[in-house]
Amino acid sequence: MTRTRLGVHSEVGRLRQAILHRPALELDRLTPDNCDDLLFDDVLWPAKARTEHDAFVQVLRDHGVTVHLFGELLAETLHSAEAKAFVLERVCTVQRLGTALAASVRALAEDMAPATLAELLIGGITRADLSPLHAGGLRWQTLGLDDFVIPPLPNTLFQRDNSAWIYGGVTINPMAMAARRRESIHSRAVYRYHPLFREATFPIYYGDDDVDHQPATLEGGDIHVLGRGAVLIGMGERTTPQGVEILARSLFRAGQASRVIAVELPKSHALMHLDTVLTMVDTDTFLRYPGLAPETLRHWSITPASADEIVEQNNGGLAVEQRDDLFGTIADALGIDRPRVLCVDADGRAAAREQWDDADNVLALEPGVVVGYERNTVTNTMLAENGIKVLPIPSGELGRGRGGARCMSCPIEREGI
């Protein structure tokens, strides 16, 4: 078993371990009719997407990163009867499946081999998959053979969003979009029961309970662990101020962070997460999409409130101060003069096209070394000219889910800066 010094202490310190998901059955189940609802802009060529993903994994492994594949982690987790019960209790509910199917699907699932069950939980279950089943009830009778009893979770590919390590602990994020909410059940099971995590002690800041968290949502694509106790969180389509408040309180209570910077983003699909427009590429350097004007973004610095402030301001334990220079606030938090911000300024159309294809969504493997899609030649050339090394990966199919190298990875062990 690998070392389990779990914790992510920066955005760009040396990456030691990460979780990725090799796309499986769920991609075969994406069709022109359902892809919009499942948050994909197109259908994919699944075999090619898997080959591209293998290339991504290889780049990380060649760089000394230990890569865990989520499908395998879930299958290994489901070897434990307790873990299986934990997941099935939450997936096979009467509300989701109907009164007749809840019990019969659960009974079938109990008997499945862990690897098959993991594949179907992510890949979805159709009526045809349950063909030996003789069930009654209205739901069963209304289902066509090819209809989903349980829909697939193709966004499992984007491991960044569902759980996010922040310094010594993790948040298991309540997801904004219905199409992704079941992902959290799987992550909760893995962190609770998988041998990699079971023996370790770490705080779980948020989401590891059965409370209805809506609309206090959070997604990891919005969460940047800047380093030195600071966390930057975007509030756009997916992450709400309520979610940020709950996470900030929990981080401060656990003594894991001393400042959260919350930045408001324009609400649009192209900018669904902060990391689609801004990522860190070196200890003092950011990559920014030029269409995002930092001077127009409202942002707040959040710190633990003193006892007096709590009483005077009725602020729920958080001292919240609006600021007016985002990179100045970040510099303060990092104790540096001013970060360097790299941008494709010269060609607005290329910048827009490449942002859509996740040019600004790179994954740092160490300071100044990032993984990015090879297609984004203008951005990658600009980075290289500024001394940032880009390790290119193919993207013809993978990128159609609208996520790049950062979105597709959940670091679980990363050094500080």
Ligand SMILES: NC(=[NH2+])NCCC[C@H](N)C(=O)O
């Ligand atoms: N961190 C990210 N930018 N993730 C991108 C996720 C894309 C995914 N299709 C979604 O809409 O949820």
